[in-house]
Amino acid sequence: MSLDKHQLRIFYKGLRAALTEEELEKKSLQITCRVMAFLSKREELKHFHLFFPIPRHREINTYPIKAYLENRGSTIYTSRVGADTLFLETLLLKPYTKFQLDKWGIPVPEDFELVSSKSIQVVFVPLLAFDQYGNRIGFGKGYYDVFLDSLDHSVLKIGLSFFSAESGIPSELHDIPLDYCITPENIITF
Structure with a gap:
């Protein structure tokens, strides 16, 4: 019996909640x-x-990835939900910027520049679950699907997941699949 998206969200939120801080x-x-x-x-x-x-x-701690990218001399972007829209705005991070939590608990860079997303080559995508075809489930707001759809199709979409792939996840026409997913054990290509 396969689970629908809502059931999968509940299941994977529970798996995350069960992980200790050390895990x-x-x-x-x-x-x-x-x-x-x-x-x-x-x-x-x-x-x-x-x-x-x-x-x-209880998302993946991506601050070590940020540090690695900075040491590599990469340009790093993040996003925020636009004040007057439901679209993600692209923020260019200043080197070694610090973050503070906003009123919703979302990390917000203290130092950034609002920019176009045209230069982005890779997007690390948050998710709760993914399947063997590159379909993913996030928190259900659709921000990343709209954002990914706005980018050049050559941009690599890389999911980061604590858990391995499901055999299949229900997908819809607006869903944007991943190119890769990185787990603690594997780098999966779709």
């Missing part, structure tokens, strides 16, 4: 090591869009 950090560091291995063979990639972890969602 969260260990899995996050394993993912960081795999990201480093993946990028070590792709020196031509210089412009990265990175999400930052919302503590209450």
Whole structure:
């Protein structure tokens, strides 16, 4: 019996909630090591869009990936929901910027510049679950699908996941599949 998107969200939120702080950090560091291995063979990639972890969602700690990208001399972007829209705005991070949590607990850079997303070559995509075809489930707001759809189709979409792939996830026409997903154990190509 397969689960629908709502059931999968509940299931994976529960799996995340069951992880200890030590497990969260260990899995996050394993993912960081795999990201480093993946990028070590792709020196031509210089412009990265990175999400930052919302503590209450128990997301992957991406700050070590940020540090690696900075040391590599990469340009790093993140996003925020626009004040007057439901679209993600692209923010160019200043080197070694710090973050503070906004009123919703979302990490917001203290120093950034609002820019176009045209230079982005790679987007690290947050998700709750993914399948063997590159379909993913996020928190259900659709921000990333709209954002990914606005980018050039050559942009690499790389999911980061604590857990392995599902055999299948229901997908809709507006869903944008991943090109890769990096877990603590694997780098999966779709």
